[in-house]
Structure formats: C-alpha cells, structure tokens
Amino acid sequence: MVKFNAKNLNIWFGQIHALKGVNIEIEANEILSVIGPSNSGKTSFLRMLNRLNELHANFRMSGWLEFDREEIKRINVESLRKRVGMVFALPLPLPLSIFENVAYGVRMHGEKNRGKVAGIVEGALKQAYLWDEVKDRLGVSAFKLSGGQQQRLCIARTLAVAPEVILFDEPCSGLDPISTAKVEEAMLRLKKDYTIVLVTNNVKQAARVGDRTAFFLSGELVELDRTQKLFTAPADRRTDGYIRGEFG
Amino acid sequence: MRKLKEFFVERLILICGLASIFFVILIFLFLTKEGLAVFKSVRPLDFLLGRNWYPISEPAQLGILPLIFGSLLVTLGAAVISIPIGVACAVYIAEIAPLKIKEVLKAGIELLAAIPSVVLGFIGMVTLVPWVKTTFHLPTGLTALSGSIILAFMAMPTIVSIAEDALYSVPKSYKEGAFALGATHWQTIYRVLLPAASSGIVAAIMLGIGRVIGETMAVMMITGNAAVIPHSILVSVRTLTATIAAEMGEAVVGSEHYFALFAIGIVLFIISFIINVTADLFLHKRR
Numbered sequence: 432m433v434k435f436n437a438k439n440l441n442i443w444f445g446q447i448h449a450l451k452g453v454n455i456e457i458e459a460n461e462i463l464s465v466i467g468p469s470n471s472g473k474t475s476f477l478r479m480l481n482r483l484n485e486l487h488a489n490f491r492m493s494g495w496l497e498f499d500r501e502e503i504k505r506i507n508v509e510s511l512r513k514r515v516g517m518v519f520a521l522p523l524p525l526p527l528s529i530f531e532n533v534a535y536g537v538r539m540h541g542e543k544n545r546g547k548v549a550g551i552v553e554g555a556l557k558q559a560y561l562w563d564e565v566k567d568r569l570g571v572s573a574f575k576l577s578g579g580q581q582q583r584l585c586i587a588r589t590l591a592v593a594p595e596v597i598l599f600d601e602p603c604s605g606l607d608p609i610s611t612a613k614v615e616e617a618m619l620r621l622k623k624d625y626t627i628v629l630v631t632n633n634v635k636q637a638a639r640v641g642d643r644t645a646f647f648l649s650g651e652l653v654e655l656d657r658t659q660k661l662f663t664a665p666a667d668r669r670t671d672g673y674i675r676g677e678f679g
Numbered sequence: 680m681r682k683l684k685e686f687f688v689e690r691l692i693l694i695c696g697l698a699s700i701f702f703v704i705l706i707f708l709f710l711t712k713e714g715l716a717v718f719k720s721v722r723p724l725d726f727l728l729g730r731n732w733y734p735i736s737e738p739a740q741l742g743i744l745p746l747i748f749g750s751l752l753v754t755l756g757a758a759v760i761s762i763p764i765g766v767a768c769a770v771y772i773a774e775i776a777p778l779k780i781k782e783v784l785k786a787g788i789e790l791l792a793a794i795p796s797v798v799l800g801f802i803g804m805v806t807l808v809p810w811v812k813t814t815f816h817l818p819t820g821l822t823a824l825s826g827s828i829i830l831a832f833m834a835m836p837t838i839v840s841i842a843e844d845a846l847y848s849v850p851k852s853y854k855e856g857a858f859a860l861g862a863t864h865w866q867t868i869y870r871v872l873l874p875a876a877s878s879g880i881v882a883a884i885m886l887g888i889g890r891v892i893g894e895t896m897a898v899m900m901i902t903g904n905a906a907v908i909p910h911s912i913l914v915s916v917r918t919l920t921a922t923i924a925a926e927m928g929e930a931v932v933g934s935e936h937y938f939a940l941f942a943i944g945i946v947l948f949i950i951s952f953i954i955n956v957t958a959d960l961f962l963h964k965r966r
Contacts, residue, residue, distance in 0.1 A: 509861045509863050510861065512862075536861065539860065540861065
C-alpha cells in the first residue's frame with residue numbers, strides 16, 4: 432500500500448527553490464532512508480510530509496502530494512500531524528517528568544482517563560525500548576536522562592499519540608555510537624507497525640536500517656532504489672560519488 | 680604620548696562609572712538620614728500602621744497606612760487591568776499577528792510609552808473621571824478606579840514589549856515539537872510557549888508594576904487625594920507618591936512633616952527595590 436505519493440512536487444522558501452520536481456512513492460511499513468549533503472532538500476522534503484514547512488512565512492508549493500490517497504492540503508493539519516509523527520535531530524524533552532513528557536500529547540488530544548493514559552505511556556515507552564531503563568523513576572525530570580535516552584523518550588512521546596508514520600529528522604546526529612545503535616534497533620522493530628521515513632547525514636546508517644534509500648542533491652531526487660542496490664550498484668554517478676565520500 | 684592618552688581615557692571612563700554609583704549612594708544616604716529622623720518623634724510601627732495622616736495638626740499625626748493602602752489599591756487595580764490585556768497583546772504580536780499588523784502594533788505600543796504621564800493624567804481628568812462619575816453614580820469621579828485605569832495604560836507598554844521579547848526568544852524547536860505532535864496553534868501557545876516564557880513574562884509584569892507604583896503625576900491628578908483607608912475601589916485615595924509631591928512644597932524644612940515625607944520616600948524605595956530585584960531574579964532564571 433502506498434502511504435505517500437508525490438508527483439512533480441516543487442517548493443520554495445522565498446526565492447530559494449528547495450525541492451525541484453520530486454516524484455516519490457512511500458510504501459506502508461517500509462523504512463525509507465533519505466540521504467544527501469546539507470542543503471540538498473532532504474529535510475524540506477521530510478517536513479512536507481507533516482506540513483511543518485508551512486510555519487515558514489515565505490513558503491510556496493506546487494505539484495501534488497497525497498497521504499493515504501487524500502490530497503495532503505485537504506487533510507486537517509492537526510489530525511495529519513497526529514497521524515504523521517516526527518522525531519527531531521536534537522532530543523527535545525519538555526521540562527516535565529518522564530511520565531508527563533510521554534503523556535503530554537495524549538492528554539492534549541483529549542484523553543482524560545488516568546488509567547488509560549498510564550497504559551498508553553507504558554506501551555509507548557516499551558515500544559521505544561526505554562521502559563526497562565526508566566520504569567522505576569517515571570516521576571524524575573526528563574533532563575536527568577542521557578542523550579540517547581532522551582531521544583528514545585521523544586520517540587515514545589511521538590508513539591503515544593498513535594501515529595501511522597514516523598518521520599525521523601537526523602535522530603542520531605547528536606548521539607554516541609551505543610545510543611545510536613539502540614535508536615536504530617528501535618526503528619527496525621517499529622517497522623512492523625509503522626511507516627518510517629529517516630533523514631540522515633550518516634550514509635552507513637541509511638545502509639543499515641533502510642529498506643529503500645533516496646538520494647537528494649540540490650533539491651532534486653537523484654536516485655531512489657532498494658538500499659542494497661543503491662549502495663552496491665548506483666545508477667547515477669553522483670550517487671556513487673556521494674556514498675563513496677567524494678563530496679558531502 | 681599614546682600611553683599617556685590611553686591612561687587618561689581609562690581614568691576618565693573609570694570616574695564616569697564610579698560617579699553613577701557614587702550618586703546613588705549619596706541619594707540613598709541623604710534619603711535615610713532625612714527619613715530616619717522622623718522616628719525620633721514617631722515610633723516606626725505607629726508610622727507604618729497609623730491610620731491617620733494629619734501632618735499639620737497639633738500634635739501632628741503621621742500614620743501612613745492609608746497612603747500604603749491607597750498605593751496598593753491603585754496598583755492592584757492597574758495590575759488586574761493591564762496584566763491580562765498586556766500579556767494577550769504580547770501573545771498576539773509575537774505569535775498571531777501578520778507582519779504588517781505586528782509593525783503597526785509595536786509602533787503604537789512605543790508611542791503609548793512616549794506619552795508623558797501628565798498628559799495621560801490630563802486626558803483621564805477630562806474624559807475618564809466624568810465617565811466613572813456618571814457610570815457608577817458617584818459624587819466624584821476622582822477615584823482609585825480612575826487611577827487604576829490610567830496607570831494600566833502606563834504599565835502596558837512595559838509589559839507588552841518585555842513579554843513579547845520573552846515569547847519571541849523561546850526556541851523555535853519547542854514550537855515545532857508541539858506542532859509535530861498535532862497541537863493546534865492555541866494549544867502550542869498555551870501549553871508550550873507561555874510556560875517556556877513564564878519567567879520573562881513574570882519579569883515583564885513586575886517591571887510594569889514597578890512603573891505603576893512609582894508613578895506620581897497622573898495619580899495625583901485623578902485619584903482625589905483623600906488620605907483615608909479605602910473600603911472600595913470607587914472612593915478617592917491618596918498614594919505614597921502623590922503625598923510627597925503634593926506636600927513637599929509646603930512642609931517646613933526640618934519639621935516632623937518634612938522628615939515624614941522623606942520616610943515615605945524610604946518606604947517607596949524599599950517597595951520598588953523589592954519589585955526590581957524580583958524581576959531581575961526572574962530575568963536571570965530565564966538565561
């Protein structure tokens with residue numbers, strides 16, 4: 432099943448043409464890795480999928496983008512963002528306890544029953560592989576957690592509002608290798624129930640977790656293929672150059 | 680030659696810097712010396728809690744409780760009016776207003792700050808005072824309420840500009856994080872931005888109130904200046920500041936009355952000092 436479908440998608444921020452005629456389909460329950468140097472448009476593409484680009488004052492778009500066969504502009508933006516969750520580059524816990532951080536979105540969307548909230552929080556923390564590390568100190572401030580734990584807390588917070596898709600925007604750029612491995616492990620297990628789009632600066636990470644990989648350069652989608660194929664026999668010379676580290 | 684020049688410039692700047700501190704200390708010393716003299720004839724508690732302010736009767740009664748209540752009531756009224764409107768205005772400017780309206784509003788707020796207080800008092804006298812009188816069927820419109828309303832206008836620019844600054848400096852990522860969870864604009868403002876900016880907003884409120892408590896001219900013109908403990912907001916009151924301004928000209932230098940006015944100055948100084956320090960604490964907590 433196709434989750435997202437973009438046809439000739441163009442976007443601008445003021446004078447800057449950030450995405451140029453992108454055509455892409457994102458399948459349900461896959462991990463799509465998106466790689467490319469900075470300013471390649473990969474984050475702008477990701478932020479199209481939950482309409483976060485619209486916070487930018489001079490944003491314009493043309494072309495077609497649909498989510499679950501519905502044009503994305505016609506979907507109520509709050510319910511779209513509830514269905515398409517996002518994890519940011521820097522873990523961003525709120526100045527609240529571990530429990531309250533995860534319960535936050537749940538409560539915001541109107542769940543008042545305490546037992547239900549507690550159940551959802553526990554489930555989300557388990558899915559993010561954080562439960563065993565924090566179950567005895569849920570009341571402690573989220574800032575007491577390590578960077579990797581904070582990032583998994585943010586994943587749990589996203590999972591708690593029951594999305595269908597999770598967008599990861601360079602989720603491991605500030606993490607050490609062990610924490611990174613744990614976040615990657617969580618992503619691989621989440622694939623079963625969610626569609627995942629992972630923007631990453633780390634080419635090896637894309638190779639490790641992506642089912643398919645897309646390579647962006649200067650706002651264009653240069654190549655999209657099965658990860659195995661893209662990393663062993665890229666069709667485009669520019670892709671080859673990038674994954675071999677000739678430019679970055 | 681260059682070294683000499685350097686030496687003199689450095690000394691000059693040092694002297695300028697010390698001068699400001701020196702003057703503050705001088706003012707403070709003068710204020711305490713003159714003010715504390717009143718306690719030779721009145722006990723401090725009788726001064727602070729005395730209910731009668733008859734400085735020129737024989738013997739003089741120097742109780743400033745009515746004045747303290749007058750100042751507090753007017754300030755409280757102004758706070759109740761200006762805090763919700765000011766904070767809401769700051770939220771509108773920082774978050775909701777389109778760019779053009781934002782510019783106009785900010786210029787307007789600055790203009791409001793530039794109106795001299797005597798002009799505000801004058802406008803209040805000819806428009807607000809008659810309105811209060813007829814609306815509430817009072818014998819006079821010169822009431823604490825009139826003072827509160829005018830002072831609210833004076834506190835508003837401070838509250839709006841500092842609170843807006845605090846809201847604006849909340850990291851953009853907080854806002855995006857909330858939006859990404861599916862929060863509406865209002866939920867984001869109410870649950871993320873306002874709590875994140877709360878220390879700056881509290882500082883804004885404290886500084887706004889600090890301005891209100893120290894304000895003299897406008898309140899003197901429109902609060903009626905009756906030194907009686909007020910039982911409602913619809914009666915005339917007299918504030919600490921107005922008392923000093925109105926009576927200093929006629930107090931005999933060196934008299935009890937004269938010293939008492941200085942002592943009122945000390946009380947005011949302590950109140951604004953506390954308010955400013957509190958605001959400062961909140962501002963530093965933010966950083």
